[in-house]
Amino acid sequence: MGTITLHVKANGGGTVSVDAEGGWTVGRVKEEACKELGLESRVTVLIFEGEDLTEGEVNGIGAGDGDCLELRVDNVEIAHCNLEKTTLRNKYDRFGDLVSKSNVAAELFAAGEYTLLTDLFTASSDYEAATCVKYLVTSVRSTLFEFLETLPEVHKHLDTFAVFRCVVLSCDAPSTEYLVSQFGTAHFASNGTLLVEYMELPRNNASTVKQLIGYGCVASTYCSMLYLAKHSALHIEVLEVLLEAGMLDLSAVNEAGQTHLMVAAQSIHFASTVPFLLRCMSSVTAVDRKGRTALHLLHMTNTAQPYDEFSPCITMVDKAGWTPFMYAIKRFHVSDLIYTLSVYFPHDTGMYDRCDRQGDSLLSIAAARCVDSPLPMLLEHAKGHLEPDAFERVLNRRNYKKLSPLQVALKGGAMCNIEALLEAGCCTKGAFGIPHLSKRTKKLLILAERRTHLLTV
Numbered sequence: 113m114g115t116i117t118l119h120v121k122a123n124g125g126g127t128v129s130v131d132a133e134g135g136w137t138v139g140r141v142k143e144e145a146c147k148e149l150g151l152e153s154r155v156t157v158l159i160f161e162g163e164d165l166t167e168g169e170v171n172g173i174g175a176g177d178g179d180c181l182e183l184r185v186d187n188v189e190i191a192h193c194n195l196e197k198t199t200l201r202n203k204y205d206r207f208g209d210l211v212s213k214s215n216v217a218a219e220l221f222a223a224g225e226y227t228l229l230t231d232l233f234t235a236s237s238d239y240e241a242a243t244c245v246k247y248l249v250t251s252v253r254s255t256l257f258e259f260l261e262t263l264p265e266v267h268k269h270l271d272t273f274a275v276f277r278c279v280v281l282s283c284d285a286p287s288t289e290y291l292v293s294q295f296g297t298a299h300f301a302s303n304g305t306l307l308v309e310y311m312e313l314p315r316n317n318a319s320t321v322k323q324l325i326g327y328g329c330v331a332s333t334y335c336s337m338l339y340l341a342k343h344s345a346l347h348i349e350v351l352e353v354l355l356e357a358g359m360l361d362l363s364a365v366n367e368a369g370q371t372h373l374m375v376a377a378q379s380i381h382f383a384s385t386v387p388f389l390l391r392c393m394s395s396v397t398a399v400d401r402k403g404r405t406a407l408h409l410l411h412m413t414n415t416a417q418p419y420d421e422f423s424p425c426i427t428m429v430d431k432a433g434w435t436p437f438m439y440a441i442k443r444f445h446v447s448d449l450i451y452t453l454s455v456y457f458p459h460d461t462g463m464y465d466r467c468d469r470q471g472d473s474l475l476s477i478a479a480a481r482c483v484d485s486p487l488p489m490l491l492e493h494a495k496g497h498l499e500p501d502a503f504e505r506v507l508n509r510r511n512y513k514k515l516s517p518l519q520v521a522l523k524g525g526a527m528c529n530i531e532a533l534l535e536a537g538c539c540t541k542g543a544f545g546i547p548h549l550s551k552r553t554k555k556l557l558i559l560a561e562r563r564t565h566l567l568t569v
Contacts, residue, residue, distance in 0.1 A: 280310055280324070288323075297327040308335040311350065318349035322357075331359040337366050337375045346381045348388055355392065362394045369401035370409075377410040386410065390421045403430035411440040416448040418455040426459045433468030435460070441478050446486045453493060464494050464506040471511035472520075479521040479529050487521070488532040495536065508539045522546040522553065534560040 220228055280288055307329040310316055325331070331354055339346065354360040365371055373394040376385035386406075390396070399405055404412075405425040422436075429435055437456050440449060457463065467473050472480075475494075478487040495503055510516050518538040521529035523546055530553060534540075540561050544554070 280306060292327060307331050308338065311335065311339050316347065316350065318347060318353050321350050322353045325353070325357050325359070331357075333361055333364040333366070336360050337370075337372060340372060340375045340381075340385060341379050346379075346385065348384055351385070351388060360392075362389065362392060363398075365398075365400075369399075371395065371398050371406070373406040374398070374400060374404075374409050377406045378413045380414075382410065382414045386419070390419065396422050397425050397428070399428075399430070402432075405430075405436065407436040408434070408439060411436045412443065416440040416444040416452045418452050423459055426456050429466075429468075433470075435463065435466065437463060438468065438474060438477055441474060441486055441490075442481060445484055446489050449486050450489060453490075457493070457497065461497075464498065464502075467509070467511070471513070473506060473509050473511075473517070475506060475509070475517040476511055476515070476520050479517040479526075479533065480524055482524045482526040482529075485526055485529050487517075487529045491532055491536045504537070507533070507536055514542075516542070518543055519546055522549065525550075527552070530556060 307321070307324050308331070310324060311321065311331075336351075336354055336359065339350070351360060360372065362372055366375070371394065373386065373389045373396070376382055376389055379385060394406075396406060400409075405422075405428055407419075407422040407425050408428075408430055410422075425436065427435060437452065437460070440452060460466075464474055468477075475487065475490060478485060478490050481487070491507075494506060498506070508516050511520075515523075516539065518530070518533045518540065519542060521533055522543060534556055538560075540557050543557050549557075
């Protein structure tokens with residue numbers, strides 16, 4: 113017996129072709145047609161020439177090659193539901209990439225097809241199922257707890273740490289507790305980055321950090337320093353939890369040789385973290401690989417505000433020969449420096465005589481600054497606190513390039529610095545050797561030389 117092709121048209125919509133081999137029964141043809149159309153055979157009836165077909169061979173009904181049979185659907189609602197389910201299942205089986213499979217899994221979950229979804233996971237490889245579960249955990253965070261309870265059969269795929277990670281990072285406390293009750297805390301203790309990732313979230317909080325530490329998560333020195341350095345939503349309470357748990361080693365250093373206090377001094381949260389670490393008795397005299405203290409780094413980046421606890425390191429110099437105040441002079445506004453100078457000078461009366469490794473004094477460093485220069489303020493302070501001979505000495509001290517503060521100011525071109533130095537009585541020797549001087553500058557130098565000549569005469 114040969115094969116005949118029958119066209120089956122459903123009254124709910126859709127037509128398929130079925131190749132019926134010899135000996136096929138009516139029921140077999142109906143099952144094949146329903147499978148292609150996504151219908152359940154139990155709610156359908158096959159019709160040929162107006163008569164309902166019962167069991168029997170296809171050849172016995174008189175249908176020939178190319179004839180059309182009608183498929184009547186008695187329950188359209190059930191049929192369409194099954195059509196949608198079958199279509200989704202076919203899509204899941206057809207897609208080869210995990211992203212597309214995960215999208216279909218999300219559609220099935222949203223449609224409430226938990227049994228079908230579980231069957232698909234069971235038939236899939238462990239890696240494929242775990243990836244889809246991970247995607248679902250991420251995409252249905254609002255119903256995550258429901259998801260975990262609704263699909264108990266996929267629990268075998270939850271041995272991947274990725275799902276635990278998604279649960280924790282979704283800040284879903286009930287689901288986290290549910291996972292712990294089902295699988296214990298081994299997954300938390302076995303991974304060293306989970307606490308780091310959670311602390312990097314904008315929604316991090318001390319209670320969850322304490323909970324994760326209780327589950328066995330460990331915060332390394334790198335973790336706590338990273339939190340201090342980069343976090344945009346830092347909470348002192350989190351640092352207190354880490355300190356209480358013994359995970360905030362104040363003497364530990366990073367690859368640059370910097371302690372927690374040094375890292376905090378450079379962060380945007382220095383105003384809260386630096387006082388906290390000072391209260392925790394962090395060492396203020398510790399230095400990094402460049403010889404800088406936390407006070408050096410604070411004045412290099414954030415503020416010229418003095419702290420009483422930093423008084424032991426006011427006179428300390430780094431490997432470049434710079435004191436903390438030299439960095440403040442180079443960076444901050446004059447109004448910020450006036451108070452700092454009044455606090456530091458009693459501790460460092462020799463600050464004007466001290467030079468860095470290039471031979472530049474405090475006045476030379478200030479003279480090189482063209483915008484908002486603190487040089488006039490320093491000259492006024494030095495003149496009021498130094499003996500005349502000492503003042504003249506620091507005023508004309510030359511660096512290793514044989515440049516005086518006046519020559520440094522002339523090279524920078526800031527008229528406020530040039531005028532302040534000439535008014536203070538700085539020696540003009542060698543000043544005319546600076547190239548590209550403006551006419552105004554030359555006139556000021558000539559007037560200063562004449563004034564000096566008249567005074568000596």
